[in-house]
Amino acid sequence: MNYNLLEEKWIPALWKDGHSERLGIIDALTQAARIHQIAASNPMDRVAILRFLLALLYWCRGNPPDNRDLISSFSSDWFKKLDEHRGCFNLLGDGERFYQDQAAKRRRPVTVLVQEVPAGNNFWHLRHSTDNRSGLCPACCALGLLRLPLFSVSGLSGPGEPNLMAGINGVPPVYVVPWDKSLLKTLIANWTAHPNIGTPSWVDYGGVPNTDADVPLLTGLTLLPRRVYLHEPIKTRDACTGCGLTDLPLIYACEYQTAGKQENNRWSDPHAVYLDGETRKAMRAVDLTASARFRMDRPWSDLVARLLECGKSGTLLIVGFATHQAKNIDVWERSIDVRTSPAASGKALALVKNWRVQGWAMEKKLERLGRSESEGAALIAAIRPHVEAKVSERAAELISGGEEAWEQASQEYAPMMSAIAKSLSPGVTTAALRRRRQIEYAKPDMRPKQPATGKKKGKKGGTSDSDGAIHPSPDPFEIW
Secondary structure: OOEEEEOOOOOEEEEEOOEEEEEOOHHHHOHHEEEEOOOOHHHHHHHHHHHHHHHHHHHOOOOOOOOOHHHHOOOHHHHHHHHOOHHHHHHOOOOOOOOOOOOOOOOOEEHHHOOOOOOEEOOOOOOOEEEOOEEEEEEHHHHHHHHHHOOOEOOOOOOOOOEEEEEEEEOOOOOEEEEOOOOHHHHHOOOOOOOOOOOOOOOOOOOOOOOOOOHHHHHHHHHOOOOEEEEOOOOOOOOOOOOOOOOOOEEEEEEEEEEEOOOOOOOOOOOHHHHHOOOOOEOOOOOOOOOOOOHHOOOHHHHHHHHHHHOOOOOEEEEEEEOOOOOOEEEEEEEEEEEHHHHHHHHHHHHHHHHHHHHHHHHHHHHHHHOOOHHHHHHHHHHHHHHHHHHHHHHHHHHHHOOOHHHHHHHHHHHHHHHHHHOOOOOOHHHHHHHHHHHHOOOOOOOOEEEEEEEEOOOOOOEOOOOOOOOOOOOOOOOO
């Protein structure tokens, strides 16, 4: 069976008129102005497909022209190079194959290409699958191959193990991708000038790049950390375990092994956010299952702060793949709109950093209220993931908003803190009610810091205004 990715319908696309269908590479590129976005249900596929199409654009056209923002469509003449190299895009059949290596030797169920399909024989899993009996259609296999350069993880090392290695980025980073209202505009937003474009691995797989030299763009975007070779498809009435479509030939097994160590600190991924320029340490999605003291606010406040420092702007699709060695923990996405002036960006950065500081202060606040360190840590761990997820959904509003937006974000803590206060301080005695109120008010103060007025503090027990009059203090059980 032959299956050429240039014409076969395998890329899920949502058109501007609302209908969806699968497309081949040529149609996806030449019709990009009419396509709203890639319609894959998993954000990993949306990022992987976009980066693949972007790599094709660089390969066929090189760096963008100066008037790239005026481009209204991609001409079919731009992609004649694809026809000249048709064999590179054969997914099946004899001869060369796309992203595959005939020398691969380690039989595995083909579902290893799709992280969300459970391995083993999970008859009672929420999503049922059985190795070598659950198959993938050619289109889902192609999507799985596209994920390899971005989302491969290390693990299974030791005697008799395959010693799988991560990709060029090491532990998969958080990918931040400029996103627009059409596939054409999204590709143009990501199509920026690069000094060393290089050659993609579907033409010349050069192996591990030299760690002493800068990595060419197309090498880094398409470097394969796995050697894969798909077995032949079988005609069946079973449904594809990836997309659920029936009456398609399914592939049940593949050869799958590591391609060796690929991590390279000389590679600068265009969609990763780095903490600094020296260590090349990228922002990564955290493992929610790793610790009870997990800080949901920390990765988000750090990431948003770094985006502001780097001058990122526009609508950004943010995709994180949380892993632990060979385990796939979770994948999540956010779409935020960062549109601030240079002056407003500095103010927003200060607010985001205050968000981080206030998150650290939560446990200390509870300790000052007489709760033990372990009790306070458990309390915060119980409420923070949900609350900070709610706050992070409003990241775009917080970046561009003023004091009111941050005050509303702080109030997200109120309902859960009230419920926890009742559980930690039950009863109707005066002391219990006072403790309960203390806990209810223990939420971050994410409002902008007010500049010092230079006025002297009033006497203990009250505050004084300019005429020296003493006024009652605010409720002493409010934390700020």
